[in-house]
Amino acid sequence: MIKIEIATSTKDYLQIETLADTIWREHYIPIVGKPQIDYMLDKFQSAKAIESQVKDGFEYFSMFYNKIPVGYISIKQETDSLFLSKIYVLSNYRGKKIGKATMQFVENKAKSYQLKKIRLTVNIHNTNSIKAYEKLGFDNVGPIVADIGNGFVMDDYQMVKNL
Numbered sequence: 001m002i003k004i005e006i007a008t009s010t011k012d013y014l015q016i017e018t019l020a021d022t023i024w025r026e027h028y029i030p031i032v033g034k035p036q037i038d039y040m041l042d043k044f045q046s047a048k049a050i051e052s053q054v055k056d057g058f059e060y061f062s063m064f065y066n067k068i069p070v071g072y073i074s075i076k077q078e079t080d081s082l083f084l085s086k087i088y089v090l091s092n093y094r095g096k097k098i099g100k101a102t103m104q105f106v107e108n109k110a111k112s113y114q115l116k117k118i119r120l121t122v123n124i125h126n127t128n129s130i131k132a133y134e135k136l137g138f139d140n141v142g143p144i145v146a147d148i149g150n151g152f153v154m155d156d157y158q159m160v161k162n163l
């Protein structure tokens with residue numbers, strides 16, 4: 001029912017761009033406002049930006065539920081950790097264990113890369129996702145603020161899962 005497939009082509013990146021546009025606008029405009037989301041979607045989640053991140057070592061994967069594209073992730077190998085840079089599921093498909101199955105996939109990837117932890121960052125006001133990460137075995141290790149340009153900052157917590 002749930003399939004996770006690597007994104008490699010412009011068509012795949014465009015599909016992710018469309019998913020990001022829907023998910024980020026709905027989920028993040030109430031948290032950080034429209035100007036920051038317009039900026040972030042263009043800078044980080046356009047098909048072109050995704051293609052350039054893939055060249056820099058990020059791997060993107062799409063999740064399919066009964067063959068429907070319902071979400072995506074991005075991961076990157078670091079020295080000690082696997083960085084889970086993105087994990088997003090369309091709102092109508094949340095709570096169906098797609099996130100859980102995806103996290104198992106990420107865990108298997110980390111192990112295959114001989115990495116002993118997964119780390120991620122999450123907006124400090126993204127309460128539901130923080131709760132989901134805690135259920136999935138992540139610990140909050142404290143705040144981390146990142147300047148993303150144009151006067152915007154990302155006000156996050158860093159969360160870590162030891163494998």
Ligand SMILES: CC(C)(COP(=O)(O)OP(=O)(O)OC[C@H]1O[C@@H](n2cnc3c(N)ncnc32)[C@H](O)[C@@H]1OP(=O)(O)O)[C@@H](O)C(=O)NCCC(=O)NCCS
Pocket residue numbers: 023027087088089090093094095096097098099100101121122123126128129131132133135136
């Ligand atoms: C966070 C997200 C990826 C989780 O995916 P999902 O498919 O909804 O999660 P699952 O159904 O697999 O649930 C995983 C676990 O978290 C728990 N959980 C999910 N949402 C929860 C919530 N709002 N409150 C408490 N627990 C929650 C589930 O009960 C489950 O735990 P269990 O197996 O012990 O019962 C998804 O909700 C999402 O895309 N959210 C919006 C976008 C976002 O904020 N992404 C993260 C950016 S850092």
